[in-house]
Structures are given as C-alpha cells and as structure tokens.
Amino acid sequence: MRIAHVVERNAPTGQAWRLAAAIGKTRWLDLEVARRRLVRLDPELAHDEAVARQPITTLDDHLASRFRVADLRMLVAPWPLDEAGLDALDAEDDDLLLRGADLRFGPPVLAPRSLRDFYAFEGHVRTIWARRGQEIPEVWHRLPIFYFSNVSEIRGPGEPVWAPRGSSELDFELEVAALVDVCARDLDAGHAEEAIGGYMILNDWSARDLQREETTVRLGPAKGKDFASTIGPWLVTPDELADLRTAGAAGPDLEMTATVNGVEISRGRWCDARFSFGQMLERASADATVVPGDLVGSGTVGTGCLLEVRDSTLGRYLLPGDDVVLHIDRLGELRTPIIERLERPR
Numbered sequence: 001m002r003i004a005h006v007v008e009r010n011a012p013t014g015q016a017w018r019l020a021a022a023i024g025k026t027r028w029l030d031l032e033v034a035r036r037r038l039v040r041l042d043p044e045l046a047h048d049e050a051v052a053r054q055p056i057t058t059l060d061d062h063l064a065s066r067f068r069v070a071d072l073r074m075l076v077a078p079w080p081l082d083e084a085g086l087d088a089l090d091a092e093d094d095d096l097l098l099r100g101a102d103l104r105f106g107p108p109v110l111a112p113r114s115l116r117d118f119y120a121f122e123g124h125v126r127t128i129w130a131r132r133g134q135e136i137p138e139v140w141h142r143l144p145i146f147y148f149s150n151v152s153e154i155r156g157p158g159e160p161v162w163a164p165r166g167s168s169e170l171d172f173e174l175e176v177a178a179l180v181d182v183c184a185r186d187l188d189a190g191h192a193e194e195a196i197g198g199y200m201i202l203n204d205w206s207a208r209d210l211q212r213e214e215t216t217v218r219l220g221p222a223k224g225k226d227f228a229s230t231i232g233p234w235l236v237t238p239d240e241l242a243d244l245r246t247a248g249a250a251g252p253d254l255e256m257t258a259t260v261n262g263v264e265i266s267r268g269r270w271c272d273a274r275f276s277f278g279q280m281l282e283r284a285s286a287d288a289t290v291v292p293g294d295l296v297g298s299g300t301v302g303t304g305c306l307l308e309v310r311d312s313t314l315g316r317y318l319l320p321g322d323d324v325v326l327h328i329d330r331l332g333e334l335r336t337p338i339i340e341r342l343e344r345p346r
Contacts, residue, residue: 001073002332003198004028004234005058005106005156006098017106019056020098021076022234024086028098032056034075037096049074059235060110063292068181069197069237107156108200108235109179113293115149115229116284117175117204120250120275123268123302131307144275144283149204149297150226157232157334162320162341164227167207170318170338174258174266174304174326176251177202177231178277180294185285192281195290198235201326201334202297205229208307208317231295233332241330250276254329256301261323265313268301270328 002022007015020028035056039045045052051071056062062072080086090097119125119140129136139145155161163170181197204225211224244252250273258266280296303309306317318324322338 001069001076001198001237001240002234003059003069003072003237004108004232005110006103007106008098008102009104010102017058017110018098019059019062019072020103021072022100023076023079023097024081024083026100027086027090028100028103029076029079030096030098031072031075033096034079038075038078051075058110059108060293063181063197066292068292069179069235105157105233107154107231108198108233109231109293109295110154111293112151112154112231112295113291115151115177115295115297116146116280117149117202117297117299118144118146118275118280119299120144120273120280121268121299121301121304122274123272124300124304124308127302127308141274144280146280146284146296147221147225149229151229151295153226153228155228155230155336157230158336159230160337160339161205161228161230162339163318164207164210164223165341167210167224168317169208171206171208171306172258172260172318172324172326172336173202173204173206173300174256174268175202175204175300176200176256176270176298176328176331178281178296178298179235180281180290180296181292183289183291184281185289186287187278187282187285187290189276189278189282192278192285193238193276195281196238196277197292198237199241199331200231200235201233201328201331202295203230203324203326203334203336204297204300206305206307230334230336232334236331244330246271250274250279251298252330254331256304256326256328258304258327259325260314260318263313265306265309266301266303268303270298270301272302273298
C-alpha cells in the first residue's frame with residue numbers, strides 16, 4: 001500500500017487532511033469514505049473489524065488508537081484495481097476516489113513522536129571524515145550511531161525551506177525514513193523490521209556553517225539541524241519493496257537521486273547501507289521503548305549532499321529560488337522550494 005495525507009488543491013484554506021491509499025494508476029481512495037461505504041454494504045463489518053468501527057481521520061490518530069498501518073488494508077482490498085472498475089466507481093460516487101493530479105500531499109506522519117537519524121552509509125561517512133584528514137572511527141563499524149532531530153519543524157511535499165538565521169550554507173541530505181507502528185523494546189536486529197509500518201523519503205536539512213561551529217565542542221548537532229526536516233510524499237508499506245530485497249543486503253536495491261533546478265547532483269542505492277533498519281532499531285530500542293509514530297532515518301546516502309559533491313556539481317550551497325527534488329524508486333519524489341528566510345513564525 002501507499003498511504004498519504006491529502007487535501008484537494010482547490011479546497012479552502014484550513015481544510016483537514018484526508019487519509020488516502022493509492023489505487024489504480026492515478027487515483028487515491030479516501031479511506032473514511034471507503035470505511036463508511038463498506039459498513040453500509042455490510043453492517044456486520046463494524047462488529048467483526050475494529051478498524052471499521054471508528055472514523056478514519058489521520059494516520060497519527062490511527063496509530064494513537066494502537067492500530068498498525070497494515071490494518072488499513074481491509075479498507076482497500078474490497079475495491080477493484082482495474083481501470084474499468086475504478087471508472088465505474090468514479091461515475092457512481094465522486095467522493096470515494098480522488099485524482100492524484102487534483103491533490104496536495106502532506107507529511108505521511110503529521111506529528112512524529114520522535115526522529116532518530118542514523119549514519120548508515122559508509123560512502124558518505126568516509127567522505128566526511130576524509131575531508132577532516134581522518135579515517136572513519138573504528139566504533140562506527142560496530143555501532144549504528146544516531147542523534148535525535150527536532151520533530152516540531154516537520155515539512156511535507158512542496159513546503160518551502162529556508163536557511164536559518166546566521167547561516168549561508170544550506171544543504172540537503174538524501175535519506176530513507178522508516179515509521180515505527182508498534183510499541184517495542186530491546187528488539188533483535190533479525191526481527192526488528194517487523195516493527196516498521198512503512199518507508200518514506202527524508203530530507204534532513206543542514207546549515208553547514210552552524211553545524212561546523214557546534215560540532216567543535218563534541219556535542220550536537222543542534223541549530224545546524226533543528227530548523228527543518230522534510231518527509232514524504234507518502235508512506236510505502238514493506239511488502240511493496242520485498243521483491244527487491246536480497247540476502248545479506250541492508251536494504252532493497254532501490255536507486256536514490258537528488259536534483260537541484262533539474263540538474264542531477266546525487267545518485268546512490270539504498271542497498272549500499274552498512275546497517276539495516278533492523279540493526280538501527282535494535283540500537284534505538286536498547287533499554288528504551290520505541291512507539292507508534294517514531295521515525296528512524298537512514299543517514300545520508302553516499303554523494304547525497306552538497307557537503308560531499310558541491311565543488312564538482314553545483315559549486316555552491318543552496319540559495320532562494322532553488323528547487324530541490326529527492327527521488328527514491330518506489331518511494332516517490334519529494335520536492336522542496338528554497339525561499340528567503342521568513343521573518344515571522346510559520
């Protein structure tokens with residue numbers, strides 16, 4: 001499944017997000033409308049299926065009710081997938097199906113409980129340490145390392161980002177994020193990915209000049225990172241990627257690219273990660289409980305930021321007017337316009 005928060009582009013300002021699932025080639029199924037329709041057709045459904053007994057609002061509310069992402073599948077499975085069948089549904093009821101071209105997408109999780117961002121790609125780590133004239137620390141090869149980011153500044157697809165006060169070195173970071181959808185503690189790496197409800201693209205924005213100053217005291221990152229994180233465009237459940245997993249690989253063999261103003265800047269592959277999300281979650285859940293709504297970031301894929309490739313590509317950091325697009329096969333495309341810093345709070 002692909003799950004997203006959507007609102008129609010022509011909807012009034014302040015319209016509530018609707019939770020939808022991709023269906024067919026270009027359409028999205030409004031899951032609350034689908035739930036009501038299915039219960040009307042089969043009143044016993046609300047008795048038999050807990051998901052059918054309460055309104056579907058946001059994925060955040062769904063997780064807070066202790067449902068898992070996969071529980072939404074029962075609202076999607078009864079509907080036809082062929083275009084002829086979908087056309088017939090469209091003609092019958094214009095509230096059930098939404099055209100993708102008519103929609104604006106929000107963050108797959110509107111208010112994540114936490115965001116642990118790891119450091120899993122050796123290509124990126126090696127380049128960063130080489131710039132300091134040093135080898136990768138030995139401990140990195142043994143332990144998945146992470147920091148906590150700021151979940152109060154989450155952006156969705158198309159939402160602008162700007163350099164924070166005092167920074168002139170705004171950078172993107174091309175990453176994968178996993179959504180935890182069950183409470184768990186002291187997970188084993190071999191089974192930890194069972195706690196994942198789905199994956200999405202993550203852009204872990206960085207202000208490199210602020211970050212450089214902060215890390216000299218061996219504590220951080222702080223203001224160099226906490227001004228924005230962008231996620232989206234939707235959540236993809238693990239079964240959608242299973243055919244691209246191979247034994248021994250840390251992740252599915254999916255291409256990851258970044259462009260700025262239509263020019264390719266970065267290219268890498270998820271399967272090149274040193275650590276799997278299972279290993280990351282084992283580390284994250286050691287003596288700590290991960291909860292539904294927690295996000296786990298992979299860290300930057302090799303070449304996946306201007307800090308690594310600026311001199312050979314764009315020749316500078318990001319500026320207002322730039323258009324940054326991250327793409328990961330099967331996870332979609334995440335676009336962000338760069339604007340001048342806003343003087344007033346969002």
